[in-house]
Amino acid sequence: MKKPMYYPAGFLVVLLAAxxxxxxxxxxxxxSTMHIKFSTWHPPMSREVKTxxxxxxxxxxxxxxxxxxxxxxxxxxxxxxxxxxxxxAKGLSDMGYFTATWTPGRFPVSDxxxxxxxxxxxxxxxxxxxxxxxKQLKKEFPGVKMIELNGCIQSFLWTTKPVRSIADxxxxxxxxxxGHQTNYIKALGAEPVFMPLGDVYLSMQTGTIDGLxxxxxxxxxFKLHEVAKQGTLATFGCVTEGVIMNxxxxxxxxxxxxxxxxxxxxxxxxxxxxxTRNVYQTMMKEIADKGVELYQMPQDQQTQWFKLFQExxxxxxxxxxxxxxSAKEAVMIFNKEAHKHDVSIAAFPAEWGEK
Numbered sequence: 318m319k320k321p322m323y324y325p326a327g328f329l330v331v332l333l334a335a336x337x338x339x340x341x342x343x344x345x346x347x348x349s350t351m352h353i354k355f356s357t358w359h360p361p362m363s364r365e366v367k368t369x370x371x372x373x374x375x376x377x378x379x380x381x382x383x384x385x386x387x388x389x390x391x392x393x394x395x396x397x398x399x400x401x402x403x404x405x406a407k408g409l410s411d412m413g414y415f416t417a418t419w420t421p422g423r424f425p426v427s428d429x430x431x432x433x434x435x436x437x438x439x440x441x442x443x444x445x446x447x448x449x450x451x452k453q454l455k456k457e458f459p460g461v462k463m464i465e466l467n468g469c470i471q472s473f474l475w476t477t478k479p480v481r482s483i484a485d486x487x488x489x490x491x492x493x494x495x496g497h498q499t500n501y502i503k504a505l506g507a508e509p510v511f512m513p514l515g516d517v518y519l520s521m522q523t524g525t526i527d528g529l530x531x532x533x534x535x536x537x538x539f540k541l542h543e544v545a546k547q548g549t550l551a552t553f554g555c556v557t558e559g560v561i562m563n564x565x566x567x568x569x570x571x572x573x574x575x576x577x578x579x580x581x582x583x584x585x586x587x588x589x590x591x592x593t594r595n596v597y598q599t600m601m602k603e604i605a606d607k608g609v610e611l612y613q614m615p616q617d618q619q620t621q622w623f624k625l626f627q628e629x630x631x632x633x634x635x636x637x638x639x640x641x642x643s644a645k646e647a648v649m650i651f652n653k654e655a656h657k658h659d660v661s662i663a664a665f666p667a668e669w670g671e672k
Contacts, residue, residue: 349571350384353377356405356413358398361391363538364600368591370414376581376588381574398513402561406461411566412582418496418556424457425637429647430468431496433554433626433664434655438594440586443467445654446559447583453647462567464582469532469555470597472498475545476528477521479610482618492517492529494556497629497664501553502530504625514539521545533600534592542607551614551622552663560585619663626664645669 355374359365366389374387390413395404402415402423417424418431430449436442446467450458454466472494480486487506493499495511502509510526514535520526521544528545530553536542560582570578586592605611614622630648637644652665 350386351570351574353385353387353412353566354390354410355387356390356395356401356410358393358401358416359391359414360538361389363391364534364592364596365414365538366391368596369585369589372589372591373581373585377577380577380581384571385574385577393515402461405561405563408563408565410563412464412560412562414558414560416494416556416558418494418558421495424454424557425640426642426644426647427454427457427466427557428496428633429454429644429651430466430557431498431554432468432630432648432651432662433497433501433552433623434468434471434660434662435552436468436470436555436655436660437597438586439467439470439592440584441594441658441660442469442555443559443584443586444658445651445660446557448654449647449650452650453643458561461564462562464560464562464579465584466557466559468557470534470592471552472530472532472555473551473553474528474530474549475536475541475609476547476549477524477545478527479547479612480528480549481612483621489527490525492520492526492531494531496556497626497633498530498553498556500629500633501626504629505622517541518544533597533604536604536609537600542604542609546609548604548609548611549614550611551619554664623663627666630664631666 353374355370357366357370359370371389374389377385378387390410395409398416399419401413402417402420404410405413405415417427430446443465447465450463450466474480474491476489483505489507490510491502491507493502493509493511499509499511512520514531517526517529518539518541521528521541529541531541532555536545581588601611634644634648648665649669652662655662
């Protein structure tokens with residue numbers, strides 16, 4: 318029979334002390350890391366990449382203690398602008414910025430976020446977009462992890478010659494980002510033309526088009542201030558876009574890193590301070606300093622434009638409601654959320670009542 322082993326009392330004291338004083342062994346979860354491949358159609362040297370996406374990814378790295386690392390794929394590195402939703406959904410990148418409006422009919426009710434509205438900061442547009450996603454738009458984005466959804470900041474009309482009234486717009490060929498902006502351009506009597514932003518500079522330079530509708534940061538990012546020397550300041554709204562994550566990449570992310578991702582990226586503009594209301598004013602000054610004449614549309618002219626836009630809203634709602642989609646409810650929620658942030662929706666039909 319094997320004899321029992323006896324240890325000196327002092328030896329047992331040492332063992333007990335070690336058990337309490339030594340840190341617990343690290344679990345695989347606490348050691349695990351993740352690498353995010355981030356894609357965006359924004360040019361590598363754009364304000365979006367330099368002041369939002371890289372700082373956002375660096376913040377992820379910092380808050381995770383280096384456990385999150387990243388590779389940036391900007392511009393057309395992985396594909397053209399309209400392809401960016403599928404670039405993420407299919408796993409070519411783990412996370413990325415997509416523009417829903419560039420794929421007409423795919424996210425129909427989500428186009429509500431691109432109605433003409435006076436939004437000056439993407440931090441604000443993201444608050445509004447995230448609220449609509451939770452209340453109304455979730456079902457339009459199956460198979461991906463929505464990180465944030467926004468309606469961008471207001472776009473204006475940028476042309477080669479002055480536009481001071483509806484009469485000045487008639488007959489012009491205007492590049493449209495799609496969605497409601499296409500209908501607005503038609504309503505004003507102009508011809509909408511859809512083309513990638515990268516083609517706009519040469520098209521304006523050669524006279525193929527007379528102008529475009531886009532937001533101030535993209536005027537600067539694509540150097541369109543060199544060919545569009547006139548800016549007519551009456552809001553056209555913008556486009557619906559946001560940050561999504563590949564579902565498998567999200568599911569495989571360490572559980573303790575997921576809250577960090579959402580804290581940092583659920584409103585990346587507020588996190589980084591990029592493209593906020595204050596930055597909007599800076600961008601408008603930069604555009605003016607580069608020789609663009611900014612014309613503030615008088616209120617009476619704006620009223621005429623916006624009545625046409627409101628008619629387009631009603632048409633859009635009727636078309637989607639006929640397909641069984643809750644478009645009017647989405648417009649009402651958008652209007653209510655916008656007013657929480659002192660944002661006016663120019664395209665909201667006045668007869669539909671209060672917020």
